[in-house]
Amino acid sequence: MSQLHSFAMASRPSKKRKLTPPQSEDEEASSRSTVKAQKAFFKNASSWDLEQDYETKARKGKKKEKESTRLPIKLADGRVHQVHVPVEEAASVASDEDWLDGDDASEDEKSEDDEPAYMEPDIPEQQQILEAKEELARIALMLNETPEENSGAFRAIAKIGQSRIEAIQKLTLATQLAVYKDVIPGYRIRPAAENMAQEKLSKDVRSLRSYEQALVSGYQNYIKDLARHAKLGHKQQGAKSKGPSLANIAITCACTLLTTVPHFNFRSELLKILVSKLSKRIVDDDFNKCLRAIETLFQDDEEGRPAMEAVSLLSRMMRARDYRIDESVLNLFLHLRLLSEFSGKASKDRVDHDHAGPSSKRQKQEKKFRTKRDRKAMKEQKALQKDMDNADALVSHEERDRMQSETLKLVFATYFRILKARMPHLMGAVLEGLAKYSHLINQDFFGDLLEALKDLIRHSEEDEEEGEEDDNDYSSSSVRNPTREGLLCTVTAFALLAGQDAHNARADLHLDLSFFTTHLFQTLFPLSLHADLELGAKSLHLPDPDSSAPHPASSTARNRVNLHTTTVLLIRCLTSILIPPWNIRSVPPLRLAAFTKQLMTASLHMPEKSTQAVLALLADVGGTHGRKISALWNTEERKGDGMFNPMSDSVEASNPFATTVWEGEILRKHYCPKVREGVKIVEKAMVHGR
Template sequence: MAAERTAKRRRLSPPSEAVPGFAQWNIEQDYESRPRKDKKDKKSDKLLVKTAEGWKENERLKKVVLEEDDADSFLASDDDAGDSGVADVESRSPAKSVLPPKEQIRQAKEELARVAGNISENPEENVGQLGVLAELAKSGNVTVKKLALGTMLAVYKDIIPGYRVRPQSKEDMAAKVSKEVRKLRDFEHGLLTGYKEYVKMLGKLVGDKEMVAVAIACTTALLTAVPHFNCRNDLIAIVVKKLGSRGISAEARKCAEALEQLFRDDEEGHASLEAVSQLTKTMKSKNYQVHENVLNTFLHLRLLDEFAHKASTNRIDRENRHGDDEPARKVSKKERVFRTKRERKVMKERKVVAKELQEADAVVSYEDRDKNQAETLKLVFVAYFRILKARVQHLMGAVLEGLAKYSHLINQEFFGDVLEVLKDLIQEAEAALMPDDDEDEDEEDEMEIDAAAERNVTREALLCVITAFALLQGQVDVAKSAAGLSLDLQFFITHLYRTLLPLALNTDIELSAKSAHLLDPNGLATPTAKDTKVNVATTTVLLLRSLHSVLLPPTATKAVPPVRIAAFAKQLMTSSLHLPQKSTIAVLGLLREVTKTHSGKVAALWNTEERRGNGVFDAKGGAVESSNPFAATVWEGELLKLHFDPRIREGVKAVEGNVVIKHER
């Protein structure tokens, strides 16, 4: 048998008596006598100084270093001072270093780039870093603040979802949900909280002169990029507030362009209804003393005209799944995915359910859209009629332009009232052009009508004529029964006939209402075009639009009598002798269309052997029917054939060619 192994014993430390002299050691005294590292022995990295005794350290620099070390010590105190140690430390602590502006901007750029990159890379995990961007936006440096606002704009446009976030209630926060749902809710809550603070910040910065441009740029960008998201009313309120002044600035023009784009892109009508509601309330509170660009935004609304066009009767438009250019092709049997009979049945049932849900959603969206657009149209017409009633002169062009565009949407019950208002406007325009004979001759210079004012009232009357005919043409049912109305368009036709000759002598007929007449150092008028979109047509264009409505109406209205066509044709040929070159070419083009359509009714004017009336033609007569046009001949064409412009000579030949050819046939 093997010998048993003995257990190992742990070696114990020898007793204290084993070390001779241990008891006689004085440990504290030995520690006290050790050499210590004094502050005075602090190694200096300064250059040595050559002295008579050799190379040594600079005593002056060494003294400065020691004083700084003593000042930094919390134990250092001033014996002469009676304050406490804390106060002494505060008084002796060095001033906090301030970075130069360029360094602040550089560091801010790096921080903004880092935080924006983290948020864009993983929004759900790093949504809390939006607070870092908000803190940088509160910086005292204006450049850093602008960079932070621009960065926040780019980040929010990138991470905002395509739906509206519903604010969470206390019950939602306390409910037990899955980990994924809780993560999504936390992201939405953090995003909505930061976005609200950002919009509120933009609203405050609009009043700052240094930050107004950046704030308006961010607001308009958010309004046009994410109009479906929360805080849309707040963004619209910022834009509308900027438009609530009589003057127009670069920021206000940008706000108007943002509203126009919002109206064009809005399909459901919710955003348009909110914007129009706030605009009309603001204009009413300002007593309609706003710039006309605010009212011109209504011309970009999508009001009940989504399905104005008709579908084709001979073909069916199908959606091409393979793209617009690539033709659709049939799928071969090899490319088809094999499915069992049960799977095909389930897919068929799912398609039926999806189609029903899609139709139900479409019906609801169409109903909501029609309701929103109807409310929007009501607000627009109420604003137009109030402006007409208040006679806001600088908004008349925009109002009449809007009424002419949306004339087919006006209710038949208001048709007579609108024509009555237009008639009053024309009478006021005529009264403004009439001189007052009761004043003394010494004040004749002060009583002369200003050229710009005369042009404005003339344009206003022409716009009324255009609007009246647009209202009549837009209402087919009203046009058929126009004779039964108490008001007739004869008043507008007569006024247009009386203004033909005065307009021919107007030197500003080829200028628009937006052409400012400024005097140069030589005293000459120089037109300067302004940046606007509505009411910029020249007086010649307005005149041609009015004449086209009178002489070439659509088929829905009644036929034009020959006397009216002959009277206007004679007056237009006479006016062509005095009109400028471009206006004469345009008038001859209109006469070419008139003679091509109504050659049989006006052929006698170009033939002296076929007189239909006796007496004398009254060119200055007020009424069209009593002017006796067939007693005259169109002799002005012979003079226009000698015009220096070859286009005018060709235009006269074309007019006479239509009359002669049709008359011979």
């Protein structure tokens, strides 16, 4: 038994150790690539956003992804080999393994997907412009024919304008302007309600609302594009390009929309584009276009709200710029239509309305008895009329008066701030505006304005003599003229008094305009020697070659406020003093005689037309007050003792009746026949005057 066991042990083969077969070159390369991929995986894992990538990943069909169910295979040499899924099936598997060995493939796919976006340079630019023209014309034709059925065309036109070619952008802006001018309705579209989808509406009404919202959305994006291009105006002006720049076209489109469809939505955004351009220092064609557009808006405004919005934006812009603006911007207030139709009185912070008392009594007297049925019918009729007025966009008188009041307060507040700050280049515009709207100024505000005008006259000559330099941007181009400023202040003061109830104003406020009368009397001789007395803002003349200054101080070439010549301003001042329209009989004889003698002396030195104007004024004075001053033409009727002092500090202290008018004998020999004839008319009026 033991021998049998030993034989069996001897015949059993010896146990062999299992050795790992050597790796092939392919397996070594795959293992190295796996290690590199794992390193890259852990390195980039912190920057993944798997949720976002899963959300944006395209989903194909509703089939569920299946995992591989194939079992591994054991090879003859003992190795276990995993059967891989075919390439077509692996492409549809979404797992983290795609990020390991798919980086290069994803970059290739991204580059292939991005290639169509950069295919534009492959087509010649002229060909792209031609194709854009045809496409824009086709879309615009569809919108003009059936806009309700092609609401998506607004977005299609805007998409064409996203091209990087400037010519295509210009064509798109011009096409959108023509389209919106044609399709914009005559009413303002309200914003869509939040529960619009839950409302029960008919198919036609729902389709119309959808079209209106598409129109408003496209129009809003268009205005944003205009604002963006207009802001880039300075950068585009540096580049040399043929024709108008993109900023020029954008401003032109904004001006056209403001004047043609001011009732539609986003009017404030259009006004902001124009006001932003008016705040710049450069006065160019675009600047003038914005001025003309706002002038047209003011003149054609019958509602009141557009003008109020424009004045509010302009006043805020002026305050932000510290009134360092061009003079023509402030002159826009002179074109306000509604201020000439306003019936109340206003100041910078208060408005007094004229309340008609008798109308309420008349309504009480005309009240009649009505039955319950009649009152119910009248109530329904009023409600129906209110709805009709809202549909027609009519503005009630109360609402219109309120908007006019706000506009008037803004205008007067702006004028008063500039007057207090004494901005040199804006004084003419302020005085002209105050003179025009004098009938709308409250009496409480009237006294403050007169004090400001007196202060301006006192300091104008002092600032000119001291050569005070203002760090105003327009100080170099704007020349101060104290003589003209004094005349404007005098005209404004008497225009303010003429616009009020003169008797009540004098009694309540104790107003005294003798300061302006004395100032004008003292400046008559310097004015008669003024070289540019008859030159206006648009007159062409050569500068004085003997003047040391590059620009003559008395030049009116830069004056864009009051186009009247200095002679016209002088005649207006003298008319208000000698023949006041509010009380023609209240002028004292000493004042009449002093001004008459002074004017006859000054007419000897004036140019031809100015002399004719002065003589015509004196003829009117003689026809009204001839008996009071006829003694000046007769030596035997001299009433005064002493000597006449034309340089007196006051008009009454000049002793005018101590002299005679001898200048008429010289004017009879004037070279101009009209002057000679004017002297005869004056003498005749003085003799036969009332």
